[in-house]
Amino acid sequence: MEVVAVHQISPDQVIFFTWHFITISATLVYTWIIMAILVIGSLVITRNLSSGRKMSRWQNLMEVIVSAIRSEIKEIVGEGGDFYFPFIGTLFLFILLSNLLTFVPGYVAPTSSLTTTAALAILVFFAVPIFGIAKQGVIEYLKEYFRPNFIFFPFHVMGEISRTLSLAVRLFGNMMSHEKVIAILLSVTPLLFPVAMQALGLLIGILQAYIFVVLTMVYIAAATQSHEGAGHKPKVHKTT
Amino acid sequence: MHIDWFVFFSQIVNFLILMFLLKKFLFGRIIGAMDAREAKIGAVFMEAEQSRQEAEAAAESHTKRLRDIEEGYEQMLNKSRQDAEAYHGQLLEKAREEVDFLKARWMEALRSERANFLQELRRLAGNQVYAVSRRVLKDLAGLDLEERIVEVLMERIEAMDEQERKKFQGPAENSGNIVISCAFEIPPAMQARLDDVLRRFFPGISGIVYERSDDVLSGCELRSNGHKIAWSVKDYLDSLEERFYSALYGEAQDWKQAKEGDHHEG
Numbered sequence: 001m002e003v004v005a006v007h008q009i010s011p012d013q014v015i016f017f018t019w020h021f022i023t024i025s026a027t028l029v030y031t032w033i034i035m036a037i038l039v040i041g042s043l044v045i046t047r048n049l050s051s052g053r054k055m056s057r058w059q060n061l062m063e064v065i066v067s068a069i070r071s072e073i074k075e076i077v078g079e080g081g082d083f084y085f086p087f088i089g090t091l092f093l094f095i096l097l098s099n100l101l102t103f104v105p106g107y108v109a110p111t112s113s114l115t116t117t118a119a120l121a122i123l124v125f126f127a128v129p130i131f132g133i134a135k136q137g138v139i140e141y142l143k144e145y146f147r148p149n150f151i152f153f154p155f156h157v158m159g160e161i162s163r164t165l166s167l168a169v170r171l172f173g174n175m176m177s178h179e180k181v182i183a184i185l186l187s188v189t190p191l192l193f194p195v196a197m198q199a200l201g202l203l204i205g206i207l208q209a210y211i212f213v214v215l216t217m218v219y220i221a222a223a224t225q226s227h228e229g230a231g232h233k234p235k236v237h238k239t240t
Numbered sequence: 241m242h243i244d245w246f247v248f249f250s251q252i253v254n255f256l257i258l259m260f261l262l263k264k265f266l267f268g269r270i271i272g273a274m275d276a277r278e279a280k281i282g283a284v285f286m287e288a289e290q291s292r293q294e295a296e297a298a299a300e301s302h303t304k305r306l307r308d309i310e311e312g313y314e315q316m317l318n319k320s321r322q323d324a325e326a327y328h329g330q331l332l333e334k335a336r337e338e339v340d341f342l343k344a345r346w347m348e349a350l351r352s353e354r355a356n357f358l359q360e361l362r363r364l365a366g367n368q369v370y371a372v373s374r375r376v377l378k379d380l381a382g383l384d385l386e387e388r389i390v391e392v393l394m395e396r397i398e399a400m401d402e403q404e405r406k407k408f409q410g411p412a413e414n415s416g417n418i419v420i421s422c423a424f425e426i427p428p429a430m431q432a433r434l435d436d437v438l439r440r441f442f443p444g445i446s447g448i449v450y451e452r453s454d455d456v457l458s459g460c461e462l463r464s465n466g467h468k469i470a471w472s473v474k475d476y477l478d479s480l481e482e483r484f485y486s487a488l489y490g491e492a493q494d495w496k497q498a499k500e501g502d503h504h505e506g
Contacts, residue, residue: 027251039262059270070271086267119252
């Protein structure tokens with residue numbers, strides 16, 4: 001079942017419904033499906049939460065994920081990271097689930113749409129100054145743009161824009177290209193090889209979710225801790 | 241590279257809604273459960289720490305009590321040892337006293353036995369000497385021992401000087417009987433001869449009394465006014481007894497030395 005044709009580069013191009021400026025594309029539909037899975041799954045898992053030693057497997061899985069994200073935030077951002085947790089946790093779970101479900105036939109990851117990744121990148125773009133201002137105050141935060149002196153202000157602005165752009169394009173490029181490669185390989189060698197590529201796709205999906213979230217944390221850390229001098233230095237991550 | 245702006249803003253709204261829902265239904269609850277578990281584990285650890293401290297305190301208390309008990313035990317043991325030593329000393333002293341007492345009694349019994357033995361020896365030896373002497377005298381010289389004894393008495397009376405006779409007889413106004421004690425019956429003929437001799441040398445005597453007595457060992461004695469003239473084998477027997485005692489003592493000393501030598505070698 002092909003929802004997106006090989007020549008269609010984005011699921012945005014698959015329109016299910018349109019009325020005036022409202023267009024219900026595959027991107028939105030799959031986003032809602034992912035949202036539904038996450039919300040219903042959360043309700044089911046947290047229905048019978050146990051604070052004792054015995055717990056359900058799903059609760060255990062969610063605790064592992066939550067504690068991993070918390071420890072990562074704590075490691076990169078430092079103390080008080082729980083304030084950013086809902087934003088970063090939601091980003092991670094949304095991108096992760098979007099990427100992991102690519103092995104389901106007929107599914108198209110919303111993250112393979114530049115519209116979705118751009119929306120997420122814009123959210124990060126606004127979240128970073130919001131967190132920075134919340135942490136340091138407007139003046140202190142804006143001063144960062146003029147350090148070491150005012151000449152650097154345009155470079156700071158360009159940096160903000162370019163990193164937002166890179167966030168959006170990196171995720172979109174990886175996911176879109178992976179889907180296209182799978183589609184092309186299926187037409188060339190229908191057996192076995194695409195399976196290996198699917199497995200690789202899962203790894204890439206997890207990795208991309210991790211990279212997106214870690215970069216977001218680094219940006220937040222840079223915005224909230226730059227004024228604190230030699231205190232906590234953000235962990236340096238290599239990005240591909 | 242086309243961006244659908246409706247989808248773009250929808251995705252932003254979608255994300256914000258999702259963030260709100262997940263915060264409400266997932267993160268908050270999961271973090272709450274984890275925090276509650278952490279608090280429980282912390283409480284358990286605190287309780288364990290408290291229990292450990294209590295256990296340490298109890299162990300210390302028990303160790304102290306054990307040390308006290310051991311000290312008490314040591315003191316009691318020392319006291320018991322001292323009491324036992326004192327009691328041992330008392331028992332030893334008592335045993336020594338008993339041994340001394342038994343030894344003294346035994347020595348007394350031994351001495352008494354020895355005296356009895358010597359007395360018996362003396363009696364038997366006296367009888368034997370008397371019998372042998374009588375027989376020897378009779379066989380070799382044809383003499384009777386009793387007669388010879390009486391004759392010896394008479395010779396002694398005759399051999400006495402005047403002073404001795406007066407002393408034996410006592411003052412003239414107070415002279416009484418002369419008592420002749422013999423271990424045998426003096427034949428009548430000898431009695432007559434003895435009477436003659438006595439009356440000749442002691443004219444003041446009122447009478448002569450003969451009596452038989454076993455106390456005079458194989459001999460005769462004359463008593464008058466507290467003085468006496470006697471002959472018996474007693475003197476010979478005293479000498480014999482002395483020699484026999486010396487021999488007996490020497491033998492006992494040799495035996496004792498030999499036994500002590502064996503004991504040291506052993």
